[in-house]
Amino acid sequence: MSGVVSGFTVIFLVVALGYILGRTGSLGEHAASVLARMVFFVCTPALLIHSLATSDLSVVFSATLAIASASAVVVGGAYALIAKLWLRRAVPEIVIGALSSSYVNSVNLGLPIAIFVLDDASFIAPLLLFQIVFYSPVALTALDLTALGRGGASDAERTSTLKTVLVPLRNPILVGGVVGLAISLIGWTPPQAVMEPLNMLGQASVPLALLTFGLTLTGVAVFKKGQSPRRDIALASVMKMVAMPAVAYALARWGFGLTGHQLFAQVVIAALPTAQNVLVYATRYQRGEVLARDSALITTLLAIPVIALIAVTLA
Structure with missing residues (x-):
């Protein structure tokens, strides 16, 4: 438990520094x-390249991949059903809300928490690959087919759909993961002159991500009356911070028989907040932007106390 407290202390201090830098404008507007x-x-x-190239492939194709994937699909599907039947939302808003309730921030907070709290960054790799290879393309295709209007699908619309599906496959994080997996798969050991710069740059990922997170917390108002779809935001936030960890726990505990640190890690991963990627997608299609923004911020603020509670219960 002391390791968990120490890990959260490290994360909090760096995030706080980022917030102070943002409030004072020390690093500039952008x-x-x-x-x-x-x-x-x-x-x-x-x-990712350095971590995966030096890891056993069983770390990636493991129970974590199955649990993270199933949890996201179950929770996202449940949100979609509720939003359709109860809130009567259109498909684009349903897609953005479903992502807000189940698409995990695996980089800005996921990596720091995996390293400092779980003491193992490899827990994040399966989640990253699932979200970028499968979840993003499916959601973006649904948005392209509904948010941009259909009628008779023209050549331009079909081209737009194809481009949208292919965009995640050009994601640098996915490319890094694929390259790392390929190196590990073929059993090649790159020269030290190549691996050392990758290691140096990779070590900068976590502190920079935490500083960035702190910077983004300045000057944002949420749940603004008359502008925020409050029921949608509340539903997405509860699904993300309560339902998804509960589903992950059930799958890990009774579906895969995990206990101890492995069970703790699966629930912590599920309790990570909504990713900023969802806001990027919402902005791209100009649908559900406030829902995506406010859900991401609320779940981010709730993540630390929720994960701390999980640590007290399961660590």
């Missing part, structure tokens, strides 16, 4: 955007 792109395009791919 600091969060620049650091986020650095983490996304350089540091996290380097971390």
